[in-house]
Amino acid sequence: MDAFTRSFPLEDIRVRAGGDGRTVEAYAAVFDTPTEIHDQDGHYLETIDRRAFDRTLQGAAPAGSRSTWNVQVLYNHGRTLLGTPSDRHSIPIGTPVEVSTDNRGLLTVTRYNKTPLADEILETIRTGAVNAQSFAGRFLRSDPGRAPRMGWRPDASGKLKTVRRQEIALREYGPTPFPAYPDASVIGVRAEQLAELLGHMPEDERQRLADMLRTGTPLESPPQGTPAGPPATGDPAPEAGPAAEDPPAHGHSARQQIAWIKLRAEIKARKAGRTL
Structure with missing residues (x-):
């Protein structure tokens, strides 16, 4: 299936107290929260199952000779404000320290690199200018499964179809300047097509x-x-x-x-x- 991005406005994204001030804690996904979506699957309500990340976290966690998480941390999915590829933003800004799930959602703990870009983003988090975290990946299993050819649409009464995301392959996560979950999904979808149109x-x-x-x-x-x-x-x-x-x-x-x-x-x- 195609890649998707999702963003969540989280007032509790924060730099962890103590230490060197370079460790950021934030949720990248929230479970069991119906959210109105407009994307290539149509117009519908989406919920993320609390077990959706179980398998991908098992595969991404440090194991054997690999001492780091197999997940990248990028600002705005490595793209510019308009959704076009960005060389600067394509450089990872940090390294995952912990990625886990709890009753609320997918919790990430990230140690930011000592680079000019990471320093700029850390400052925006400290001041509250950026308070959203997003993730990108693929929806491997959903209920219902595939969307209709023309995408999900409201029924005659205006009721939206509810799609439950049951398994997600996590590719990367990181802070985003877009604080609204539905709007961020519109911006993130089909970025390559949008770049051509621009x-x-x-x-x-x-x-x-x-x-x-x-x-x-x-x-x-x-x-x-x-x-x-x-x-x-x-x-x-x-x-x-x-x-x-x-x-x-x-x-x-x-x-x-x-x-x-x-x-x-x-x-x-x-x-x-x-x-x-």
């Missing part, structure tokens, strides 16, 4: 999206009665097809902005004679 954007639009994602607040509203973010001058109107969601009357979210980026990229690709 390549079609002018620099000022990329900066606009970066500002919106960093602050988590809506940007200025479009004029009343006009769509949010019209196509650039000279772009043809999109071909008729399934109706998209109406633009909001007041501002627009990161999810809607990304959808509009994809629409514009598809229009330009169509003009160039190719399909994304």
Whole structure:
């Protein structure tokens, strides 16, 4: 199955008292907490089973000649704010000291490296500027199993399907600047595709999206009665097809902005004679 990322807002992420001030404790996942998700599996409620990490932790724990955990610690999954690959963030910022489960979730204890990047992130944790931890991996077993072809969708009454993640292969974890669990899943999913779409954007639009994602607040509203973010001058109107969601009357979210980026990229690709 495809890789997934999940982030949790945790006020109790903290630098452990005593010692050299470089050991951070935080949960990377929370159990039995239904959370609304929008990702490649659709729109649904997700819960993580308290035994979901048992097998992956057994395989990742130090054993034999391996004295360290076989799990990486990366800031924002080794990516930039926009989700594109980052050479700097791809360097591990720390080493796991302990990764275990308790009644609440997946608890991590990490000793941060003595590097400029790790020092910067430690400072943001101390000041409370970053208070979320996330993990990346694969969902190996879920109930129900695979999502329908078009993904999970609310039923006629608006009720969301509940998907229980029963087994997860943990690849890496670390602090993230995105404090909202559902929003972080949108940003983290299909990062490679998003990077390609961003390549079609002018620099000022990329900066606009970066500002919106960093602050988590809506940007200025479009004029009343006009769509949010019209196509650039000279772009043809999109071909008729399934109706998209109406633009909001007041501002627009990161999810809607990304959808509009994809629409514009598809229009330009169509003009160039190719399909994304």
